[in-house]
Amino acid sequence: MKKKTIITYATVLLLVSGCVEKEEAPKVNPNTKYERAQDYIGEGYFLNQGSENDKIAEANKEKIEKEVKKFFLEEYKTKVKVHNLVGNVEGATVYVESEGPLHFYTYAVIPFDGEKVSTNRVFSQEGQVESGITDGLYRMIFDEEFDRLDEYLDKIVAEEEVVGRRGESLGNVGGAGYMTPYYFIGSSTTDDEAILPAYELYMRNPQASAEQFRGAFNEEKFSADNLRVSIMLFMEEENAEPSEELFNKITEDIERMSGIPTGTFSVFINDNRVHKESFEGVKDNSLERAYPNGIVRD
Known part of the structure; x- marks a missing residue:
């Protein structure tokens, strides 16, 4: 499994036949391609050649939801809530949220046979669900540290001229593991010997307690690069440029704050706009400190 990118929120779906990329944008008014971060909930998002399959997905929504829920329960022992169906070149991509103490967002793909929904053929991108589970495990294992980070970002948004994403957008088109309106986590299982025992415990017993997952976590093998x-x-005002002053404040705070998770941090301050068709917020004018120059907290 490859590590999840930390550069942007945009989800790239890899299907058996290759990459499903965003199709060429339809001819629309340029002013409608972007929406305020405070308003965007996923409307306008689309995948390669998915327009026709959107209609098939909607007509078979109940059946698709049943198949996808069955897939996650059988393959990952995880109950999920289905948020959104988006047509793609081969069928539909189904965005879900886990139900239960371990929280993460992800997606699965269900192929169509012409206008028929293929049963028992739901699949996921290699490593995508697994990394979502490990994201959720890290959030659970470092619960107090992430609570501290949440408190800090809540305060920043309350006092400064920035906002986060709408929560609805995370469920509808996010699908990138553990996500909040203000940040997302990137993790892996294949080369992370620290989290792997906790992941294996989850696959044996998803009802294990937080204390049991912490006990399984191999702290000696953990490094800041694992998390x-x-x-x-996003800037709160519609026409505001990203604030360099605030960007510097946040990066400096993350560098020196106590009590936040050990890990490698990236910081992005964007203007107010989200690209409707791709969920993307990072643009040429964004301020960023990211890989390979992220903030390492050992």
């Missing part, structure tokens, strides 16, 4: 946290904020 990547990307902070993603």
